Amino acid sequence: METTLIILKPDAVQRGLMGKIISRFEDKGLAIVGMKMMTISQELAGTHYGDHKGKPFYDGLVGFMTSSPVLVMAVQGVGAIAMCRKMMGATFGSKAEPGTIRGDFGSSNSFNLIHGSDSPEAAAKEIGLFFNDGDIQTMDRAIQGWVYDMASGSPE
Numbered sequence: 001m002e003t004t005l006i007i008l009k010p011d012a013v014q015r016g017l018m019g020k021i022i023s024r025f026e027d028k029g030l031a032i033v034g035m036k037m038m039t040i041s042q043e044l045a046g047t048h049y050g051d052h053k054g055k056p057f058y059d060g061l062v063g064f065m066t067s068s069p070v071l072v073m074a075v076q077g078v079g080a081i082a083m084c085r086k087m088m089g090a091t092f093g094s095k096a097e098p099g100t101i102r103g104d105f106g107s108s109n110s111f112n113l114i115h116g117s118d119s120p121e122a123a124a125k126e127i128g129l130f131f132n133d134g135d136i137q138t139m140d141r142a143i144q145g146w147v148y149d150m151a152s153g154s155p156e
Ligand code: IDP
Pocket: 052, 057, 061, 090, 091, 109, 110, 111, 112, 114, 115, 116, 118
């Protein structure tokens, strides 16, 4: 099981796309185990996007991410990190494949609706940045045995 950090960016919240995007993850069989709305501070945006510091789009990115509330989610499932990245689509809305979240809902390269952790290391770090201990739920989902083949004892 992996847990990944997903952020529905200010454009997704303002455009009323939260429900549609959340539904895609739920429809896929992923579990939402943490969720909160927040306005990201300059400091948190800077830490979260620290790797991009110095790039031409960095100031615009921090300005965008702090401009209006976001929805932060912890999303869990087998292979959830790579699966969510695939569901998000390529970074630029103009290039993302139809069928992906960015490909279906976005046209802009910077206002691209969604963030998702890109590795297990990033996921652990980002969940720690955006959630407090105890914010991530542990739950026995009644549907788990139908989302996954549990014949071997572990989800497949
Ligand atoms: P990712 O979100 O697909 O992982 P990254 O390359 O990590 O993409 O970039 C982080 C965010 O910075 C993107 O989601 C996008 O909002 C913004 N961004 C990246 N490259 C550009 C660019 O060339 N122009 C404008 N914004 C960009």
